[in-house]
Amino acid sequence: GQQVMQIPQYQHVQEGEDFTTYCNSSTTLSNIQWYKQRPGGHPVFLIQLVKSGEVKKQKRLTFQFGEAKKNSSLHITATQTTDVGTYFCAGRGYGGSQGNLIFGKGTKLSVKP
């Protein structure tokens, strides 16, 4: 079945450093979503990418969807302590309904002030 792999599992950075997490799917995706979960909290939707090669920005966050629509990345420029949390990608395959959203295991980001 469809699998979504996410790396790295953990990332420790100094405040001000950049951070990137990568997501790879075993199959072509119709779209991909990114969520952030703060410690002790619940996943919160960040963004959805749909088009091949799409790039979207939210302030210091840059999201990319690969040309083949099988991989995606989230890059944070100049991390801040407020960026701490786990970042999940979630990919949706073709066919079926929106329930076909497969979550990666997430990248846990810690930021040292």
Place this chain on the structure above:
Amino acid sequence: DAGVIQSPRHEVTEMGQEVTLRCKPISGHDYLFWYRQTMMRGLELLIYFNNNVPIDDSGMPEDRFSAKMPNASFSTLKIQPSEPRDSAVYFCASSYGGVSYNEQFFGPGTRLTVL
């Protein structure tokens, strides 16, 4: 909007007991999802409903787990009998299928501990 509401927020029970988790989705949303989150397995989709009808329950671990959605504003996830390996955070999420975004809104979760 109050968002997705889950109860209880924390549940501690003994092995063999029945556990019922409750969820109230966002009004107007037609999809409801139950997830389980553990350190080892990450976020797993257990079951989801569309217009109160179960669509895919392939993620339900075994017959001890059951879920119902009697109406558009209420769903339950029941574990009977519970086992220590069921200890996890259980999230309910809802979404509206009529828009292209399909963003899922998660509730605060129920932290279940089975002793």
